[in-house]
Amino acid sequence: MTDSSLDLFAPVQLGPIRLRNRVIKAATSEGRSPDGLVTDEPIDFHRRFAAGGVGMTTVAYCCVSREAASAPGQIVMDTRALPGLRRLADAVHEAGAAISAQLGHAGVVAPKKLTGVTPVAPSRFVNPTSLAFCREIRRDEIRAVVDQFGAAAQVAVDAGFDAVELHFGHLYLPSSFLSPLINRRRDEYGGSIDNRSRFVREIARRVREVVGDRIAVIAKLNMDDGLPGSIWIDEALRTAQLLDTDATLDAIELTQGSSVFKPMYLFRGDVPVREFAQSMPPAMRPGVRLFGRAMMGSYPYEDLYMLPAARQFVPVMRNTKLVLLGGITNREHLETAMREGFHLMAMGRALLREPDLVNRMAADAGVRSRCNHNNKCMVTVFGRTHCVLDPDQRYGAAEPLPNSAESAAQA
Template identity: 70%
Template sequence: MPSITPPDPFDPAQLGPIQLRNRIIKAATSEGRSPDGLVTQDLIDFHVAYARGGVGLTTVAYCCVSSEGASAPGQILMTRNAVPGLQRLTEAVHAEGAAISAQLGHAGPVASKKITGVTAVAPSRMVNPTALEYCRAISRREITDVVQRFADAAAIAVDSGFDAVELHFGHNYLPSSFLSPLFNRRRDEYGGDIDNRSRFVREIADAVRTRVGSAIAVTAKISMDDGIRGGIGVSESLRTAQLLDADGTLDALELTQGSSVVRQMFLFRGDVPVDDFAAVMPQPWKTGVLLLGKKILGEFPYHDLYMLESARQFVPLMKNTKLILLGGITDFDHMTTGMAEGFDFVAMGRALLREPNLVEAIRTDRSKQTYCTHCNRCMYTVYGRTHCVLDPASAFGAVDSARGADSAVITGVDELAASARGSGCRD
């Protein structure tokens, strides 16, 4: 049987009803540039830089489907009041030749009462082990309401000119927490075996697809494993992916790892920036982070393509759904490896925070190497305005020479200390 030549990462590609100019996606990185839940010029400039820098699709994060679903300060709230600003954002990105996606999510147990004003919800009662905040069990009526809110948010995305939505089913946010046998101890139709625990994400995907039809692409981000003992594992995630694939509600799945509840470094890998977190925290959080930060966040070495080993297991199982490879993709060789493994797209996060024009640089010089050192100091900036602290000339925020913390992060210390999750940019 003749071998099939994999596509070039810079070839155009179809994603549902839209065509992307290439197969490279700017991953969601919780920008924190919407202090009133609305689009700002700062947010527009943030995404225009990636569009101008060559990505095929940029992902706006994080777009809350409800106010109680926020995971950090400064996130977009998907209401009708947000539509004019969202339209300006999508028009600006389109003017640079790129497509744009809205990441829709509900934080669930990742949320903090200090930010949302209400007690966080989870599939079952629990205490967030990092934030030390109680989460109550969500009711069946509320589950139905959340499903509807995802559909409503997707409709707002359509009206705002987005090309796609990404449903956040990862990192132990509310939908992901239903997939976890550790967090989901329900005895109704949403708990028990993995087919039942997958019911909530399937209902969300179905409701969104029903609402938007073929107007935009519908994708989802799903954690292959969350790095927590007794939590989400690859074998059950494969089953969830198969169920979603059989439903035919999604155009693509972006495969991720890790949790925003505990052991957050399983997602990021590499350096654990405890000193930077401590520098912007008041006591007693400062001492606690310095003493226990690495134990809580976990320590996992970085290596290129670090999610590939798990992600390649999904490739032969997908019949209807394209796959997006994430994790340690920083150069052309990494991109071509993903294409050769059977992935349709690749997604980049931290490397693009460091160099918004990296994709265009790679297109013109395929030997180009990233300046990103995977120091992960961008993580703590999520509580202000997510950016790379190593670039003083960056348009994404002035750098404080003493620690690399921008003024918006300092302003957000109360929220940071209250939640103390250290989950940083989400990809």
């Protein structure tokens, strides 16, 4: 049953910007930007969500440097990308939505084959999925990464974006500093959770210094990552409290899981082992088929599956709005999130399946998402992220049949 007193689709303030409604298209790595530059493909991709009714769409993944990439086809936030980013922002604005750039450094997830350099981590670390060695990042490099986030945020401002999202989740470099499993440093960036939170606070502070009140600043923060001895809710609450006290962020989007091990903890639902095996080099496919489920993890899908953890953060926030993510597929879920104290809601897979879902939910409270959580979209990040059940995205838009109404009209 829906609650008519909750005006989900009215404009809402997010820091210095005003969104037309509370729904954000969550970041989903896109693979549509060869050479780190925006092409027509990401413009068309995000225009669909804007035209479909979201309040804001999030461009992902935007690397703060070429060494920060996690997969091919990602945007590099430097001045070379500005013309394309401006076209992208203009297209989204013309369709009525705001636009955010997810800024990140992949750290332990950055493949050397792609970046050309050994990946960095808070401490020496071997990625259990790729078996890649990661060297310990130096203190001068930490300062350089903080500045890279600031420079990338300036590019977003110059391109006409409305917000940036700082990727502090999924055990990418900032998130891995929060993890006692990966961060074993003995300097001011290691040890207590206050020390381990220093890096993300410095990034948020630097970005706010750069952008001022021209755009909104959001952080995507892990509540827990599903790995024993790593990030869990108790310390994540402290990190969120420290960021909230700094008052450098306009919102925190709460997330779970890791890109290092057992990634299904983030997604839940079907485990696409066969599809992942097929995407690997032939020599690796038998091993992925045999051990892929154990490496990826298996967790049943439930609606609003991040809510039990996320509601712990509501009473902690004083200055910062919260964004709920995870298993939001219909209007009742949006209303539940509002009643629980969340200001905004982020949707990912459901919008990949149906970019116009928000408009349809606004028009009809009974609309349900067609997403069946098969999670085969996860594998598409190695190419062009899309819903495998959407023929236009998987195969390209079909040509009209010769006897179609459209052909007749053209004739």
